[in-house]
Amino acid sequence: MDEPTLTGSLLVATPVLEDPDFRRAVVFVIDDDPGEGTLGVIVNRPMEVAVDEVLENWSGVATEPAVMFSGGPVGTGSGLALGMPGGGHAPPGWRPLDGTPNEESRVDGMGVVDLDAPPEILGGALGRFRVFAGYAGWDAGQLAGEIDEDAWYVVPAVAEDVFSPAPESLWPRVLRRQGGDLALVSTYPDDPTLN
Template identity: 65%
Template sequence: MDGTDLTGRLLVAAPALEDPHFRRTVVLVVVNRPSRLPVAEVLADWGGFASDPPVMFAGGPVGEGAGLALGVPGGAGEPPGWRPLESPPDGPPAPQGVGVVDLDAPPQILGVALGRFRVFAGYAGWGEGQLGAEIEEGAWYVLPALAEDVFSVDPETLWARVLRRQGGDLALVATLPDDPELN
């Protein structure tokens, strides 16, 4: 798995992955871990542009003091201060229309040009060869990403929804209870 570009793909935690930072997560950055902290309390000028739920999301356990913003333009063209996620040359496309938002750009210009906007604190990171080894051992499913995944209004159910839409065995995995001993 080393050397494979995972840009534009989701890493969906397998049920056996017990690390509390990644248990039942969906990772482009971690897109299904909303906090209770409103975006407006951290980035006052951007708070009014945040998609529902308008809170900071835990993007991962690395660099939690740093922010990453993703957005989808709401109109024609690419607004200044927005850069589309790039698809790898030999891989699946990045989620259609999703891009990185420059939080140093003026929100009164860029913010109004965005149809959807979300801010993540931190990111997911792995040491050299670590992610490839985890994928090989079955800790992660590598699946196509959709823009709706990044901006889900119900992030708590995203893990199961992404698995269900794959069909087959993964749809069955989506039905496993959070605590297998309750089954």
């Protein structure tokens, strides 16, 4: 039997995760392969750089806020884009997420966008589009170890998480949506020493 995949899930940093690269981060898992490792992007770190400053002609396609997002500490000089076709048809230059997304997640229709494809052709076919500078990556077994050490909560994703118009407030909103103990964690102060 295949191991369950984290593809299509969210990794939400627990309050004990103090690494500045991931503190209060919400990571969308793009690909999770037990033998290869895990790749994702931080979806709650908008930058102050407009998409068209980096990728000419893509700004009209970008979901608001139409800025670049800091996707993670790896490969920060390169871009990775996620999108959802507007008409439900798979346009050229778009491919669905690798593997079968987590069954609890609701991210059907989400995929990776080839930024070398002409935006005039591909852009019009996308209903949602977001660009990330860099990504988060874990070697095989590394993320499982961090989850076991209580560094991450693994929760189902919805497309609105990745394309949120208010990404800065995503960390508490995603936790609150889970209910129970995680809803309580959503109220954890940013700096507990000020309490």
